[in-house]
Amino acid sequence: QVQLVESGGGLVQAGGSLRLSCTASGRTYRRAMGWFRQAPGKEREFVAAIMWIGGNTIYADSVKGRFTISGDNAKNTVYLQMSSLKPEDTAIYYCVADVRLLGALGTSVNEYDFWGQGTQVTVSS
Secondary structure, three states, rough: OEEEEEEEEEEEEEOOOOOEEEEEEEOOOOEEEEEEEEEEOOEEEEEEEEOOOOOEEEEEOOOOOOEEEOOOOHHHHEEEEOOOOOOOEEEEEEEEOOOOOEEEEEEEEOOOEEEEEEEEEEEEE
């Protein structure tokens, strides 16, 4: 089992920045970690992911150039630096972990085995 605890959400004005953090505990092996989000009335969507070994990253087109995902292996923590925030970025952001042994970085919900409880991000216009 992997336990994921997110922090760093909040209310910010459009154009502002926030940094989300997610600390993992429990099972030590994680092939990749990432972030999804879900806005009211919408399906959960992929935001970004990082391969724990090697540091390869992937982003949704909607956040490319504005969000940066990074990891700190010593702290078992993954970060999502969000800049130039827009009202449409408002959502609950979920941290995820992939413990499969093989495969590329995933962008779909069913490719991630463990999920955090989520942290609310609200961007006002």
